[in-house]
Amino acid sequence: MREPQDLKRKAPRAAGKKDGTPSADEIVTVLRAFAVGQYGGRVDLARFEGTPLQEVARAVNATADHVEAEIREARQRIDTVSAGVDEAIEAMVRLVIQGDLSGSLRLGVADAALTPLIAGVGQVMETLKKFVTEIREAALQLSTSSAEVLAAATQNESSTSAQASAIHETTATMEELKGASHQIAENAQMVAAIAEQTLSGARTGEGAIKEFMRSMENVRKNASEVDDAIAKLSKRVERIGTVVEVIDEIADRSDLLALNAALEGAKAGEAGRGFSIVAAEMRRLAENVMESTKEIKNLITEIREATHAAKEASDGNKRTAGEGEKLGSNAMTSVTGILSGIQETSDAARVIHLATQQQRTATEQVVQSMGEIEEVTRQAQSGSKQATGAASELTKLAERLAELVKRFKVD
Amino acid sequence: MSAETAETTEILLFQVGARLFASVVHDAVRIGSVRDVPAGELVVGTALGMPFARERGIVVASHGDGAERTLVVDHVIGVRPVTEAELHPLPAFAAACLASGAVTGFVIVDEAPVLLVDLPTLVREHPGAAPQRAA
Numbered sequence: 001m002r003e004p005q006d007l008k009r010k011a012p013r014a015a016g017k018k019d020g021t022p023s024a025d026e027i028v029t030v031l032r033a034f035a036v037g038q039y040g041g042r043v044d045l046a047r048f049e050g051t052p053l054q055e056v057a058r059a060v061n062a063t064a065d066h067v068e069a070e071i072r073e074a075r076q077r078i079d080t081v082s083a084g085v086d087e088a089i090e091a092m093v094r095l096v097i098q099g100d101l102s103g104s105l106r107l108g109v110a111d112a113a114l115t116p117l118i119a120g121v122g123q124v125m126e127t128l129k130k131f132v133t134e135i136r137e138a139a140l141q142l143s144t145s146s147a148e149v150l151a152a153a154t155q156n157e158s159s160t161s162a163q164a165s166a167i168h169e170t171t172a173t174m175e176e177l178k179g180a181s182h183q184i185a186e187n188a189q190m191v192a193a194i195a196e197q198t199l200s201g202a203r204t205g206e207g208a209i210k211e212f213m214r215s216m217e218n219v220r221k222n223a224s225e226v227d228d229a230i231a232k233l234s235k236r237v238e239r240i241g242t243v244v245e246v247i248d249e250i251a252d253r254s255d256l257l258a259l260n261a262a263l264e265g266a267k268a269g270e271a272g273r274g275f276s277i278v279a280a281e282m283r284r285l286a287e288n289v290m291e292s293t294k295e296i297k298n299l300i301t302e303i304r305e306a307t308h309a310a311k312e313a314s315d316g317n318k319r320t321a322g323e324g325e326k327l328g329s330n331a332m333t334s335v336t337g338i339l340s341g342i343q344e345t346s347d348a349a350r351v352i353h354l355a356t357q358q359q360r361t362a363t364e365q366v367v368q369s370m371g372e373i374e375e376v377t378r379q380a381q382s383g384s385k386q387a388t389g390a391a392s393e394l395t396k397l398a399e400r401l402a403e404l405v406k407r408f409k410v411d
Numbered sequence: 412m413s414a415e416t417a418e419t420t421e422i423l424l425f426q427v428g429a430r431l432f433a434s435v436v437h438d439a440v441r442i443g444s445v446r447d448v449p450a451g452e453l454v455v456g457t458a459l460g461m462p463f464a465r466e467r468g469i470v471v472a473s474h475g476d477g478a479e480r481t482l483v484v485d486h487v488i489g490v491r492p493v494t495e496a497e498l499h500p501l502p503a504f505a506a507a508c509l510a511s512g513a514v515t516g517f518v519i520v521d522e523a524p525v526l527l528v529d530l531p532t533l534v535r536e537h538p539g540a541a542p543q544r545a546a
Contacts, residue, residue, distance in 0.1 A: 253444075256443070256444060256467075259442040259467075259489065260441050262489060263436055263439055263490055265490070266421035266492075267421075267436050276490065
């Protein structure tokens, strides 16, 4: 708004033909100045005295006066309102700086135009008061929550650390388990190989036992045949013995006869000499026969003893063969059991080998997974540390916020 | 005197136990088998000793009663001629020491002295055996 001085200063004068007849142009000039906000100009009423434009000139001047008065009044109100606004702002600033929101705004300037402003400022203060109250409560809650978060984060960090340690130990154990699985797999493979070798050996043994049993059967058959032969031989020997007994008896009687003949020859003296010689010869023959029969008897005795020994040996062979067959049968049963056991052992070792290989693969996967879990846990541990740091920082900030909010007095 | 021209005597050599004995052939009726003679008629244990094998029996004619007795011996060696020089009477001291009167002397056989026994006297000294009736 322009100053009245400026209006006056710039107001055009109703110049013109002052010295001549007053014209409407002079009035128009003043009105045109009004139109551009210059209310300082006036129409020279004296020049229009007594003219038809006299009333017009008066009305123009009266309008200009009224407008100027209105302008002055408006300027005064503006100054009053400005002062009120300044005071309100200053009071607000002061209240905000002091943090005292408990009171209400009271201005030294009373103007109806300031009423909405005062109402607005009061509303702003109420809103601010509400905000501060809410912020205080929120800060309190935030402080509590951040403390809880800090405690939880600390607990989580501790748990994560313990978890990381446990996972590390579990990983180490799984590594050992992997090694053990590898060792078990190798051992199982070795057991399977040994079982295969043993199986082969046992099968060879089974064949040897069968061969042995066949040999024992042959021995038993041969022993029976030897028995029969010995029995026949014994009968023959007995028969020979009987014959020899007869021969021996004959020889004995011949010897006896020869003795008596020699005796009679000797008794006969010279006449019986030839008879004695024949008798002596007969006796010698008889003695030779008896000697021979004695040798035969001895031989028969030896044969009897030999056949008896052979019979006993044959019986022993039969018993041995029978026992051998029993032992072979037992051994065959045992070997069959051993074969079955070895086969089961071989199968079991193979299954163990496969199982341990699968276990090894699974353990490797577990180890790998544990490594990933360990990495994730490490990251979680790092995150927990960060969360703990953030929670700690948040707690501090919450405390700081609470401290700041405390500066605002709302009650 | 040479061996070819000297007088010889036939003796019967027999064995009882481990010892060899001799008798003149005329003392023996015959030689038999012990098995053929009943046990009660055998003369087993005499002054000559106890036979072991008991293979032979020397049938002896007992003087006086005509009965025969069988002296059991282990073995009859045979008949053998000996010279008179080989026959010796029993020394008086030896005869005095012997309880039996059947030993009459000794004869050298193969350079060894063999007691010469009177078989009839020997079987008579043995009272246990029943006499056999002569065939």
